Amino acid sequence: MNLIPNKWYKIVAILLVLYVLVYGLLIDLPTDVGILDETIRNLFYHVPMWFGMMLILLAAWVNSILYLTNPTQKRDVYAAELTNVGLLMGFCGVFTGMFWAYNTWGTPWTNDPKLNGVAAGMAMYGGYWLLQKSVDDNMKRARLAAVYNVFVFPLFIALIYVMPKLSQFSIHPGSGESVNFKSYNQTNNMELVFYPAVIAWTLLFVWIAELKSRYQLLKIKKENEILYSDHITTDKI
Amino acid sequence: MKYFILITLLLTKFNNAIAQDETSVFRTSGKIYVVVGIIAIIFILIVAYLIRLDKKISQLENKNNS
Numbered sequence: 001m002n003l004i005p006n007k008w009y010k011i012v013a014i015l016l017v018l019y020v021l022v023y024g025l026l027i028d029l030p031t032d033v034g035i036l037d038e039t040i041r042n043l044f045y046h047v048p049m050w051f052g053m054m055l056i057l058l059a060a061w062v063n064s065i066l067y068l069t070n071p072t073q074k075r076d077v078y079a080a081e082l083t084n085v086g087l088l089m090g091f092c093g094v095f096t097g098m099f100w101a102y103n104t105w106g107t108p109w110t111n112d113p114k115l116n117g118v119a120a121g122m123a124m125y126g127g128y129w130l131l132q133k134s135v136d137d138n139m140k141r142a143r144l145a146a147v148y149n150v151f152v153f154p155l156f157i158a159l160i161y162v163m164p165k166l167s168q169f170s171i172h173p174g175s176g177e178s179v180n181f182k183s184y185n186q187t188n189n190m191e192l193v194f195y196p197a198v199i200a201w202t203l204l205f206v207w208i209a210e211l212k213s214r215y216q217l218l219k220i221k222k223e224n225e226i227l228y229s230d231h232i233t234t235d236k237i
Numbered sequence: 238m239k240y241f242i243l244i245t246l247l248l249t250k251f252n253n254a255i256a257q258d259e260t261s262v263f264r265t266s267g268k269i270y271v272v273v274g275i276i277a278i279i280f281i282l283i284v285a286y287l288i289r290l291d292k293k294i295s296q297l298e299n300k301n302n303s
Contacts, residue, residue, distance in 0.1 A: 010291075014284050021280055025273050207287065214294045221301060 010207050016200030020044055024193050035104055042100050043190060044197040049093035052202035054161070056086040056209065057153055064149040067142065076142040077216045078209075079149060080132060085209040087125055089201070094118065105171065114172040117159040124152050124159075 024044035033040045060082035067075035097115075098108040109115060131148055135141035164170055 010288075018277060018280060021276050022273050025269065025276070207291075211287070211290055211294060214298065218294070218297055218301060 009203050013200055013203035013207055016196050017204055020048075020193055020197040020200050024197065027189055027193060029190070039100060039104060040190075042096065044193050046093060046096040046100060047194070048197040048201040049089045049096065050160075051198045052205055053086045053089040053093060054157065055202050056082050056089065056205060057156065059206075060086060061149060061153040064146040067146045068150065071139075071142070073220060074217065076146070077213050077220070079146060081209045081213040081216060082206075083125065083128060083149065085205050085212070087122070087129075088208075089205055090118070090122055090125075094122070110171060112164075112172050113167040113170050114160070114164040114174070117163050121156040121159045124156060128152060 024041055029038065029040055060079045063075050063079035063082060067079060101110065102108045128145065128148055132141065132145050135144060164172065164174070
């Protein structure tokens with residue numbers, strides 16, 4: 001029944017997020033981060049949202065492909081719920097990003113390739129959500145959604161990751177000429193928090209997706225039982 | 238939504254006001270530990286809620302399978 005049949009990843013998630021929340025606020029920072037100042041700590045909270053979103057949407061994409069090769073209820077539910085939680089992470093990323101941008105660049109939104117790519121990408125996933133809601137026939141809905149997802153994920157990655165990398169003018173770090181850990185003077189220990197942060201936030205949101213999928217599968221099972229019992233009673237009559 | 242925007246604006250103004258000497262004050266005052274502690278408590282409570290939800294769903298699954 002479980003998305004990942006192991007409860008240990010939940011314990012790892014809890015401990016790692018706690019570590020990230022505490023040490024992300026306490027570690028020493030490199031001194032030459034410019035206007036970012038202490039807000040460079042957002043690296044442990046804002047950035048993992050995006051990394052986690054990409055990983056979770058990748059998992060949803062794999063589930064959609066698996067659904068098309070072997071259509072089972074489980075794959076369909078996993079793909080849908082992983083996508084939902086991936087988008088939740090995306091919205092966390094957008095809103096934290098807007099808040100950070102307002103305090104750093106003076107405006108919540110700039111016409112930057114990274115930001116506009118994300119806006120277009122999220123709109124495409126809005127299409128996925130609409131598709132899920134708008135088809136009544138369950139088998140047809142599942143198949144359409146899976147096919148749409150198989151196409152939309154590579155496009156999404158191209159929009160939010162590849163295009164900003166190729167662009168020449170971007171004020172958002174991680175696009176154009178990229179900022180990385182080595183570009184700061186101090187031999188810093190930000191990596192010690194950043195990589196656990198990516199794993200931690202991703203696992204935490206996978207846990208939420210797992211809970212939602214299990215709830216959804218139970219609900220479908222219950223509805224099928226009711227349909228089935230109706231069928232029997234009408235037969236008797 | 239109205240309240241959300243209001244709170245965000247308030248937080249933004251507050252943030253701008255203390256941004257100047259944040260670097261020096263941030264850890265020397267020692268008060269940052271209070272904030273860290275509060276964030277940790279909130280997170281632990283959210284996790285406790287998630288664990289309870291997980292257990293309840295497991296119970297339902299067991300009941301449905303038997």
